[in-house]
Amino acid sequence: MAELQGLGAALSEAERSGVEIVAISPDRNEQSQRLAEGLHLGYRFLADSDLAVTRRYGLLHAKAGPGGQDVPRPATLVLDRDGVVRWLSVTTNFQVRPDPADVLRAVRAL
């Protein structure tokens, strides 16, 4: 959640209504959704419970979860209005996530 909050908090109110942020994880995320709404971060949490979408995107990290389950490789994509990928970041160390400032620069450049 920490990096998600950073991203939401870095957006101005006007920008938040002009961009859709969807956060995909295998969890059901009611809790995260409530938290994000409390903070007015404008996030949509989507549950990829069987990781089918994660796999289709080539972002599966097999058996890397705390219980040995499959998890996504943390990744951030910026899509323009036509749904075309304009910016992409896939981490090689799960502690390292894109700097919200870099993501926003990509959004503002659209």
Place this chain on the structure above:
Amino acid sequence: MKPGGWLAVLGLAVALGGIGAYAALLRVAVVRNHPELYVVACAIGTVLAGMALRRPHRWPTWVALAITALLLLGTATFNFVLARVPGGPTSVRVGQRPPDFTLPDATGRPVTLAEFRGKKPVIVVFYRGHW
């Protein structure tokens, strides 16, 4: 305390302080994205504790060296081995449309990526969950 003792305490403080500072500053992107810094702090702490043994000291200095060395081993293993995510190709390319999908949101309502097309830019974040 003997001179070596102070140096050993300093070594412990640098190692533990490095780990603590990283954890405390996780929300600061420039800190978060340089996890090797806490490994470096543990390495410096281990060197200091090792240098302490060359000065007048008592047995707890050995304990400090053992702790800092274990912290170094633990943090290095975590950062360079356990936290690694394999690179490998993805099926997403800049300049192309990624595969469409429909997934339920937190209330169970299905959301389709293509529904935003022609309306607004989308930031898609894949993350590991709230653990």
